[in-house]
Amino acid sequence: MYNKSKWSHTTFEHPARFETLAMEPEKKEEIINDLVKFKKGKEYYAKVGKAWKRGYLVYGPPGTGKSTMISAIANFMNYDVYDLQLTIVKDNYELKRLLIETSSKSIIVIDDIDCSLDFTGQRMKKKEKGHNDEEKDILFKKSEEDEDKDEEEEINKRKDHNFTTNFVDKLDPALIRRGRMDMHIEMSYCSYQVFKMLAKNYLDVESHDDLFPIIEKLLGETNMTPADVAENLMPKTIIEDVETCVKNLIQSLEISKKKEKEDAKKKTEKAQLKADKDKQQLAQEDEKVEEATEIFEEKVEEASEKYEEDFLII
Known part of the structure; x- marks a missing residue:
């Protein structure tokens, strides 16, 4: 859990496993196969020139198991879980420093992303003010003038980024496009x-x-x-x-x-x-x-x- 400017540590002991996860077997198998491919994909990601990270958008009505899904992923991958509250992050620099401090095998969770920031509203305001409408990565907004390659490599090293929302329709399409949210997981009734x-x-x-x-x-x-x-x-x-x-x-x-x-x-x-x-x-x-x-x-x-x-x- 993030508190002010530091991560605080607590032992992750959630019993959720894919074996007991309430989900259609076909959908569950698809997710597991994707995780295994990512976990073993270091050489492939390097070959195609992509950062070794994977984004998952977990969405659905309250009570459908979004948090349980993330816990099952964490247990399956044996990764650390970082719960990031975007609303208390001051700026992009602070966000970048926080991400650097995470372990290489980590899952970064942004829960209820629709409540954290009004992405669509911010983008519309930028258009109205005449700002350039180039897409900005929510986690990695880069400045070509002072980009630190070592830091970027550390941020992108073998990490899952998990976003959850009850209302996927409220999210800016630029946020959930492939490459940012690589896999969309719907948790249904x-x-x-x-x-x-x-x-x-x-x-x-x-x-x-x-x-x-x-x-x-x-x-x-x-x-x-x-x-x-x-x-x-x-x-x-x-x-x-x-x-x-x-x-x-x-x-x-x-x-x-x-x-x-x-x-x-x-x-x-x-x-x-x-x-x-x-x-x-x-x-x-x-x-x-x-x-x-x-x-x-x-x-x-x-x-x-x-x-x-x-x-x-x-």
Whole structure:
């Protein structure tokens, strides 16, 4: 954790592992293969002239396992983890010094990047002020006049840069382009496949002929995060058995489904009320226009009649 101008140290002891991570096997395998390729890629990166670093953007709704994913990566790679809070870094020089102080085998985490800085807003302000719109790397904004090659090499040595966000759409596209965020990892709501992994991890059960089909149906009809599913599956007392825990999950899913329907109904009703109000307002405006048109036509007719009378008198 970064504090003022120094890194403070704490022992990293998170049990997350890819073996127990709640994620579709295909997506998990893709991530693992990418990490292995990076870990063994020193010669390849040197050959193609690229810094030996890898950027990962981990995004998704709260409770979908973004922090757990980073912990699993750290344990898999056996790397140190640095939690960097950009909001308290004074300037680019201080950021650069902080990165130099990290170990060669490290994971630099910037959590909730959408909350740390308004990148899009800053770029737009630069455009408005007439500044050059060249892209700046958020971690390595370089000055050609005083660039220190040794420092840059130290910064880029065998490191993962992990960004997390709940709202990927808020991020400046220049920040998340390939080369900065090389791999985008979406953490989504719980699927039936992920539920079965959680059931195996928490209850040591792989199937239930009566209850699992109900859960499969409900997960297809409502959204629930893996964290919430896991919380429902975890026994609260020593007397709760597998069936009780699974039924607890079913009850929670049914409540979630009901709430989503109610919220959707309220949203529809609100939209309908707005549409009716807009329609009524439009009708009133049309009525006013019609009244104004009639008044105008009457005035024109009166003026025309008066003109004819004046003409006859002359």
